[in-house]
Amino acid sequence: MSIEDAAPGVIAVSVVAIATLAIGTWGLRLSRTTSDFFVASRTVNPRLNASAIGGEYLSAASFLGVAGLLLTFGAEMLWYPIGWTAGYLVLLALVAAPLRRSGAYTLPDFAEARLGSAGVRATCSVLVVAIAWLYLLPQFQGAGLTLRSAVGAPTWVGPLVVGMVVLVNIGSGGMRSITFVQAFQYWLKLTALLLPAAVLLAVWAGDGAPAAAGGAVDLAEWSMPLADGGGGRGLYLTYSLILATFLGTMGLPHVVVRFYTNPDGPAARRTTLVVLGLLGIFYVLPPVYGALGRVYADELASSGRSDVLVLELPRLMVGGPLGDVLTGLVTAGAFAAFLSTSSGLSIAVAGVLGQDVFDRAFGRRLTGVAAFRIGGVVAVVVPLLIALALPNVGVARAVGLAFAVAASTFCPLLVLGIWWRRLTDVGAVTGLAVGFVGSGSAVLWAMTSRSTGGWAVLLEQPAAWSVPLAFATMVLASLLTADRVPVHTRRFMARLHAPETLHLDRSSS
Amino acid sequence: MLSRMRSPGPWRRRHLGTDADRATFRTLHSASLASPALRAGLTADSAGKAIRHLRALLGTPALALTDTHELLAWDGTGDHHAGQVDRLARETVERGATRVVVRDDLPCDEGSCPVRTAVVTPLVADERIVGTLQVFSPSHTAGLARAAEEVASWVSGQLDLAELDASRTRAMEAEVRALRAQISPHFIYNSLGAIASFVRTDPDRARELLLEFADFTRYSFRSHGDYTTLAEELRSVERYLLLEQARFGDRLQVTLRIAPEVLPVAVPFLCVQPLVENAVRHGLAGSASVGHISIHAQDRGHECVIEVEDDGIGEDPEKVRRALAGDAASDSVGLGNVDSRLRNAYGDEFGLVVETAPGAGTKVTVRVPKFAPGVHA
Numbered sequence: 001m002s003i004e005d006a007a008p009g010v011i012a013v014s015v016v017a018i019a020t021l022a023i024g025t026w027g028l029r030l031s032r033t034t035s036d037f038f039v040a041s042r043t044v045n046p047r048l049n050a051s052a053i054g055g056e057y058l059s060a061a062s063f064l065g066v067a068g069l070l071l072t073f074g075a076e077m078l079w080y081p082i083g084w085t086a087g088y089l090v091l092l093a094l095v096a097a098p099l100r101r102s103g104a105y106t107l108p109d110f111a112e113a114r115l116g117s118a119g120v121r122a123t124c125s126v127l128v129v130a131i132a133w134l135y136l137l138p139q140f141q142g143a144g145l146t147l148r149s150a151v152g153a154p155t156w157v158g159p160l161v162v163g164m165v166v167l168v169n170i171g172s173g174g175m176r177s178i179t180f181v182q183a184f185q186y187w188l189k190l191t192a193l194l195l196p197a198a199v200l201l202a203v204w205a206g207d208g209a210p211a212a213a214g215g216a217v218d219l220a221e222w223s224m225p226l227a228d229g230g231g232g233r234g235l236y237l238t239y240s241l242i243l244a245t246f247l248g249t250m251g252l253p254h255v256v257v258r259f260y261t262n263p264d265g266p267a268a269r270r271t272t273l274v275v276l277g278l279l280g281i282f283y284v285l286p287p288v289y290g291a292l293g294r295v296y297a298d299e300l301a302s303s304g305r306s307d308v309l310v311l312e313l314p315r316l317m318v319g320g321p322l323g324d325v326l327t328g329l330v331t332a333g334a335f336a337a338f339l340s341t342s343s344g345l346s347i348a349v350a351g352v353l354g355q356d357v358f359d360r361a362f363g364r365r366l367t368g369v370a371a372f373r374i375g376g377v378v379a380v381v382v383p384l385l386i387a388l389a390l391p392n393v394g395v396a397r398a399v400g401l402a403f404a405v406a407a408s409t410f411c412p413l414l415v416l417g418i419w420w421r422r423l424t425d426v427g428a429v430t431g432l433a434v435g436f437v438g439s440g441s442a443v444l445w446a447m448t449s450r451s452t453g454g455w456a457v458l459l460e461q462p463a464a465w466s467v468p469l470a471f472a473t474m475v476l477a478s479l480l481t482a483d484r485v486p487v488h489t490r491r492f493m494a495r496l497h498a499p500e501t502l503h504l505d506r507s508s509s
Numbered sequence: 510m511l512s513r514m515r516s517p518g519p520w521r522r523r524h525l526g527t528d529a530d531r532a533t534f535r536t537l538h539s540a541s542l543a544s545p546a547l548r549a550g551l552t553a554d555s556a557g558k559a560i561r562h563l564r565a566l567l568g569t570p571a572l573a574l575t576d577t578h579e580l581l582a583w584d585g586t587g588d589h590h591a592g593q594v595d596r597l598a599r600e601t602v603e604r605g606a607t608r609v610v611v612r613d614d615l616p617c618d619e620g621s622c623p624v625r626t627a628v629v630t631p632l633v634a635d636e637r638i639v640g641t642l643q644v645f646s647p648s649h650t651a652g653l654a655r656a657a658e659e660v661a662s663w664v665s666g667q668l669d670l671a672e673l674d675a676s677r678t679r680a681m682e683a684e685v686r687a688l689r690a691q692i693s694p695h696f697i698y699n700s701l702g703a704i705a706s707f708v709r710t711d712p713d714r715a716r717e718l719l720l721e722f723a724d725f726t727r728y729s730f731r732s733h734g735d736y737t738t739l740a741e742e743l744r745s746v747e748r749y750l751l752l753e754q755a756r757f758g759d760r761l762q763v764t765l766r767i768a769p770e771v772l773p774v775a776v777p778f779l780c781v782q783p784l785v786e787n788a789v790r791h792g793l794a795g796s797a798s799v800g801h802i803s804i805h806a807q808d809r810g811h812e813c814v815i816e817v818e819d820d821g822i823g824e825d826p827e828k829v830r831r832a833l834a835g836d837a838a839s840d841s842v843g844l845g846n847v848d849s850r851l852r853n854a855y856g857d858e859f860g861l862v863v864e865t866a867p868g869a870g871t872k873v874t875v876r877v878p879k880f881a882p883g884v885h886a
Binding site: 044 | 772
């Protein structure tokens with residue numbers, strides 16, 4: 001790749017990385033004097049918070065993976081963006097407000113407060129780390145793909161760059177869940193996808209709106225979900241995917257943390273509603289790229305490089321400086337996607353590791369900040385090494401598996417914990433373990449094996465059986481240990497579900 | 510222990526223990542059933558819950574519990590005698606010792622009534638007679654009198670423990686109250702004086718300040734809840750600073766830098782305001798120059814960090830150490846109080862951190878975990 005070709009990518013990546021660090025360090029540090037400072041008006045309002053959630057949530061899979069999957073596999077892959085959005089609908093209906101009222105900052109916090117058990121807390125901490133690492137993996141891989149495509153760098157450069165930026169952020173205390181930065185990232189990503197999409201559509205219309213050439217793929221089959229006659233297998237995969245994405249969203253560690261920033265339950269609901277809108281707007285765009293890719297970039301699909309479709313399409317369709325600018329824009333957006341999602345996840349993992357693991361490391365008590373930093377290094381380095389060792393797991397597929405694990409573990413815990421009085425600590429731990437082993441074995445299989453067909457389809461997308469299994473186990477084990485229902489359950493439930501306007505005495509548990 | 514006693518069945522079947530053992534178990538069981546109610550103190554409610562088990566202990570036809578002058582609870586037959594209980598209680602409280610009441614003092618019209626005699630024993634808690642235990646039976650024996658005295662002294666022990674619980678709670682409440690009472694008379698006097706100075710020149714401002722003052726006192730004297738949100742606490746700090754600025758004018762300069770993410774965090778009630786008061790006092794003490802105060806609240810992952818800093822005269826670190834150790838003679842009582850309440854709520858690693866030296870200003874740092882079991886605003 002020549003220097004001219006690499007220039008837009010290099011500029012875009014540098015600008016995003018530097019802007020992220022700079023906003024994290026200096027952003028929102030405007031000093032106020034009392035006369036113009038009013039605390040009440042400064043609580044994070046739902047719109048800003050929703051943008052921040054969107055910024056953190058839209059990851060490499062959304063930005064690059066969906067378009068690539070569409071290009072290769074066709075319309076049934078639309079279930080990914082639909083599921084990732086609809087997950088917030090489930091979150092809105094079942095979890096958002098009660099979770100905020102519980103006062104819990106993380107999922108382990110919620111489990112401890114609800115069930116009063118250190119064992120459940122420890123189990124949840126392990127799961128948070130596992131899910132976050134599984135989710136970080138494709139972010140790092142996506143970064144590798146992006147840098148290779150934009151700059152021509154070897155695939156290991158991307159993960160290293162993202163890892164370093166995230167580490168610097170955690171170390172310096174910048175960007176740490178600063179709402180404004182994440183909100184900025186959402187609008188950057190939207191712009192980075194929206195503007196090029198508009199230009200490319202105009203170019204396509206200018207070309208006389210050509211239809212796709214077809215090539216190796218049957219176009220009728222491509223544009224119809226399940227048209228390949230996959231029968232039971234395709235149907236199973238689709239339902240499994242729907243279940244995983246609809247129910248997995250609530251179990252993602254970096255999503256839950258954001259809800260704490262809402263001042264109360266109604267604000268949490270409003271935030272979720274706005275998130276639904278923002279994600280809905282964003283997810284219209286990847287299918288546009290997918291469809292245009294069918295017309296202009298057929299060879300990416302046949303050569304197995306579909307994940308870089310979004311990055312390469314502008315240059316394939318538009319030449320010259322405009323193509324360079326558009327390429328720079330999508331590269332910047334993609335890089336913002338890796339940075340924001342990896343930062344959010346790494347911070348969530350660093351928090352859990354710092355609080356529950358490194359609190360007493362090396363035989364002495366560490367201060368909160370030191371433990372957090374050690375946690376941060378581990379949180380970034382481990383998935384980084386895995387990403388370098390296993391460079392070939394599909395971006396959207398790996399994220400899909402992270403959702404499957406979240407749906408099989410934290411979804412039952414949250415739903416039953418919030419809506420069912422008879423949940424016990426033993427039930428929760430058993431259910432979490434069953435769900436994790438079930439969905440986790442599928443993940444391992446997907447990472448190590450390449451065979452498909454037969455019963456292996458159950459391991460390809462585990463959610464359809466692992467989620468009901470986890471629910472059933474949790475309910476059964478709770479019923480069998482009915483005498484272990486925590487004594488404070490009724491009080492806690494009242495606090496979760498009573499609207500704030502009721503003025504309960506919420507001071508004691 | 511308690512839960513095993515609730516199912517004596519298996520023991521009886523397996524012939525574990527002699528009759529005497531079983532009698533002991535039964536006695537301990539009755540006592541353990543009565544004790545939770547009595548640990549709440551001697552009231553009609555607690556007496557009503559405990560008296561059935563106490564009668565089982567003594568095995569008498571009727572039993573009464575009174576406070577120093579009237580009946581609290583009656584259990585057993587012959588409750589037409591309940592009207593005579595008050596008199597017996599008052600007489601016993603006056604004498605201060607166990608007395609046996611014979612048939613003549615318990616007039617009764619019913620021939621079959623088993624209540625013929627009574628043993629009335631005072632109940633003592635905290636070295637004060639708080640009530641009586643009255644045991645009624647067909648005839649009085651030395652054994653019954655002894656049993657009544659033993660049960661009464663056991664009940665007294667439980668009441669003593671209840672008193673201890675209550676005084677422990679009172680001590681903790683008093684600590685918070687003491688802090689509220691520390692809204693210093695000087696502050697009230699000076700604020701009202703400053704407001705008065707605006708009444709003619711700027712009535713609108715005077716009215717606003719007066720309303721701020723009212724809101725400030727309402728928050729500081731509120732009586733419910735040990736925790737509040739950081740937003741509420743900072744709002745009160747804001748009002749306090751407005752009032753102080755009305756008095757000091759440009760001499761007091763304040764910078765606030767608050768990360769919006771931490772505003773919903775639950776913090777102990779009045780954990781920032783005393784620190785700000787300290788900062789104002791130190792920042793402006795003794796000099797006519799300008800004093801800067803800055804208040805920062807930052808998001809640190811699982812924790813929220815609040816810093817209150819002034820550029821005033823500073824203090825001898827040794828004095829601060831004594832104040833944190835709870836030396837009431839120091840003029841920084843607020844620091845010690847906030848420190849101990851933070852430690853109580855979150856554990857010892859969450860105490861105050863004070864950085865100061867004479868002439869170098871003071872910086873006080875509070876760390877609060879965003880989530881702690883049992884802490885809600």
